[in-house]
Amino acid sequence: MRPIIPWRSRSAFLLFFPAAAFVVLYGVSYVDLTTISGYWTAVGAGSAIFLFISCALASVSGAIEGARARRGKLRRIGVSRPYTHVLFVQLWPSVLVAGIVQGLAFLMLAQDTWGAPGGVPILVPVAFAAIIFFHTAIGYALGRLLPLPAGIPVALLLSYSWLGFTWSVNYFPLRYLAGLALSGCCRVDAQLDHHATLAALVFNLGAGIAVLLLTAMTLPRLTRPITLLAPVAGVGLLAVSAVVGLTVAQSLGPYPSQPRDQAQLQCDDGQPSICLYPELDYRNDPAVTIRQAAANLENIGVPVPPRIIASGQASTPDTLSVALRPMMSPSAIIYSFSTAFLQPRLVNNCPGTGNADLKARTLAAATIINWLIIRSSAGIVDQPPSTRYPEGAAPAQQLLTLSDAAQLDWYTHNLAALTDCSLTPTSPPSS
Amino acid sequence: MTWWLRTHRVFWLAAACVIGSLASSLLGTASFLFPSLEGGSPFGSVPLFAVLPLAISITLSTFLAEADQPIYRSVARARLRYDWTLSAAAVAVTAVVSLPLLALTLHGPVETVRNLIGFVGLQWLLAPLLSYRYQAAAPVLYVFISAVFGRAAGAQGTVGAWAWPLAPSSEASFWILPSLLGVVGSAVALTRGPAALRSA
Numbered sequence: 001m002r003p004i005i006p007w008r009s010r011s012a013f014l015l016f017f018p019a020a021a022f023v024v025l026y027g028v029s030y031v032d033l034t035t036i037s038g039y040w041t042a043v044g045a046g047s048a049i050f051l052f053i054s055c056a057l058a059s060v061s062g063a064i065e066g067a068r069a070r071r072g073k074l075r076r077i078g079v080s081r082p083y084t085h086v087l088f089v090q091l092w093p094s095v096l097v098a099g100i101v102q103g104l105a106f107l108m109l110a111q112d113t114w115g116a117p118g119g120v121p122i123l124v125p126v127a128f129a130a131i132i133f134f135h136t137a138i139g140y141a142l143g144r145l146l147p148l149p150a151g152i153p154v155a156l157l158l159s160y161s162w163l164g165f166t167w168s169v170n171y172f173p174l175r176y177l178a179g180l181a182l183s184g185c186c187r188v189d190a191q192l193d194h195h196a197t198l199a200a201l202v203f204n205l206g207a208g209i210a211v212l213l214l215t216a217m218t219l220p221r222l223t224r225p226i227t228l229l230a231p232v233a234g235v236g237l238l239a240v241s242a243v244v245g246l247t248v249a250q251s252l253g254p255y256p257s258q259p260r261d262q263a264q265l266q267c268d269d270g271q272p273s274i275c276l277y278p279e280l281d282y283r284n285d286p287a288v289t290i291r292q293a294a295a296n297l298e299n300i301g302v303p304v305p306p307r308i309i310a311s312g313q314a315s316t317p318d319t320l321s322v323a324l325r326p327m328m329s330p331s332a333i334i335y336s337f338s339t340a341f342l343q344p345r346l347v348n349n350c351p352g353t354g355n356a357d358l359k360a361r362t363l364a365a366a367t368i369i370n371w372l373i374i375r376s377s378a379g380i381v382d383q384p385p386s387t388r389y390p391e392g393a394a395p396a397q398q399l400l401t402l403s404d405a406a407q408l409d410w411y412t413h414n415l416a417a418l419t420d421c422s423l424t425p426t427s428p429p430s431s
Numbered sequence: 432m433t434w435w436l437r438t439h440r441v442f443w444l445a446a447a448c449v450i451g452s453l454a455s456s457l458l459g460t461a462s463f464l465f466p467s468l469e470g471g472s473p474f475g476s477v478p479l480f481a482v483l484p485l486a487i488s489i490t491l492s493t494f495l496a497e498a499d500q501p502i503y504r505s506v507a508r509a510r511l512r513y514d515w516t517l518s519a520a521a522v523a524v525t526a527v528v529s530l531p532l533l534a535l536t537l538h539g540p541v542e543t544v545r546n547l548i549g550f551v552g553l554q555w556l557l558a559p560l561l562s563y564r565y566q567a568a569a570p571v572l573y574v575f576i577s578a579v580f581g582r583a584a585g586a587q588g589t590v591g592a593w594a595w596p597l598a599p600s601s602e603a604s605f606w607i608l609p610s611l612l613g614v615v616g617s618a619v620a621l622t623r624g625p626a627a628l629r630s631a
Binding site: 022025026029030049052056146147148149150152153154156157160161163164165167168180 | 477496567
């Protein structure tokens with residue numbers, strides 16, 4: 001009797017095991033979850049990284065099925081079933097199992113995200129399915145067209161090369177046709193640009209159908225024009241889906257993200273008012289730390305804008321944009337909070353002032369960052385977070401020996417001097 | 432002999448070797464790579480000199496497999512030695528075309544020859560298990576795995592000695608495995624030969 005799952009007769013099921021091992025091995029050794037955990041959009045889009053494994057499986061098992069059809073002389077025997085039915089019977093295991101491998105990759109990335117609010121945009125799994133379908137079709141066509149020994153290796157090579165090659169090209173719309181570029185999405189203050197998923201979906205679905213049309217059973221012959229229909233339609237569909245896909249992706253840059261809808265920010269009515277995305281405070285609330293840090297600074301007279309929002313954009317005089325991600329430690333929050341005061345640019349390179357001036361401004365900026373971190377972390381963490389600007393540590397210690405008022409004076413003057421070319425940055429005076 | 436040359440499509444194999452080695456030697460240092468999560472350094476960088484010689488090794492096994500009919504297995508000719516010579520000749524043609532290109536480009540020609548030796552050696556070694564029909568998948572899989580796991584973290588990280596297809600020819604250690612594969616593979620190819628297919 002035939003088993004319900006055709007383990008032995010269908011290659012895709014056997015290929016599942018090495019592919020799953022590959023996913024786990026790759027996930028364990030290379031993937032860093034901190035940047036995506038807690039945000040479903042990032043987890044879903046980020047699992048595009050694993051497409052090169054699931055697509056390899058789809059393409060190779062497609063090639064094996066194609067080679068089988070080729071050996072069975074599918075073009076020459078009469079088949080009374082419709083061609084779509086024949087294709088479905090041949091290809092469902094490849095698409096299904098590759099989808100399961102992709103799902104496994106998603107589960108690996110999602111391990112720290114359970115319980116987070118929101119969900120994966122529905123177009124993301126649909127686009128992945130289309131991409132897997134396209135690779136299955138390519139593999140099947142290669143298995144049908146190439147000699148048996150060449151079909152499988154060429155399918156594997158082409159699948160990997162198409163994904164890798166398109167990502168190396170600097171013409172960005174092409175990257176979205178392959179779909180791997182979806183993995184560039186998103187920090188919590190950004191959302192997936194649906195042009196990216198739509199482009200991948202349209203191209204891969206269209207091109208997959210086109211490739212299958214080209215493998216149609218009847219040999220095309222000029223004397224029987226009806227047999228030319230499938231090849232012409234296939235080539236046409238391939239061209240159309242490529243053009244449509246590229247057009248849809250035209251507006252995209254290297255990352256498939258756009259600033260997140262500010263309507264999703266949830267503000268509290270404290271002083272200052274802190275606005276966060278729901279993903280940020282479902283497990284630990286960064287607002288507590290931020291409020292305390294802001295109070296620390298206000299106590300010595302540092303002006304803190306009345307509104308603090310979670311955003312990677314530049315701060316303005318009345319809005320402080322703090323770059324946050326879910327599940328940050330207090331010390332990381334303080335770091336983000338403190339550096340937010342120096343946006344949008346650390347320093348201005350003033351025209352005609354030369355290298356020494358830029359160096360003085362950079363040192364002043366480093367000093368300000370170190371000083372802000374030390375002052376704002378009082379009472380929150382024992383050890384202020386280490387900075388990426390160690391050259392400012394010594395001057396900041398020097399600054400701390402002064403009175404609060406003197407520190408504030410120095411800070412006010414030098415913060416303005418970073419970007420105002422008419423002012424000159426100073427070193428902290430010795431007491 | 433004429434018939435042997437025709438069934439093994441020697442002309443087409445030579446053409447594949449010439450085109451493959453020209454392309455691989457001249458474009459070799461260009462590479463394609465994969466993004467890593469959230470804009471970290473990319474991974475899986477594969478230079479073309481690791482990919483294009485695969486086209487030669489796939490062509491070679493295709494022609495070997497197509498010629499490996501039951502009738503061919505029953506000839507009095509020293510079949511294994513002939514097949515080995517065909518593979519070795521493909522490597523030799525590639526070397527003859529590639530190495531003079533060192534005058535034009537520093538990187539590419541040597542790597543192309545080294546990788547082809549490695550790929551063909553790997554095919555020889557695995558043919559008793561995989562048969563001519565499936566042996567070509569082995570080098571492709573090898574490149575795939577070394578591209579993903581062969582480097583220390585980062586796109587330009589150091590390449591492990593086992594991931595020789597990706598490495599520039601600067602260090603002798605990347606020659607160890609391919610030459611070993613070439614020697615051991617030759618011994619296997621000349622004594623055991625490929626597996627027979629159950630239903631030829």
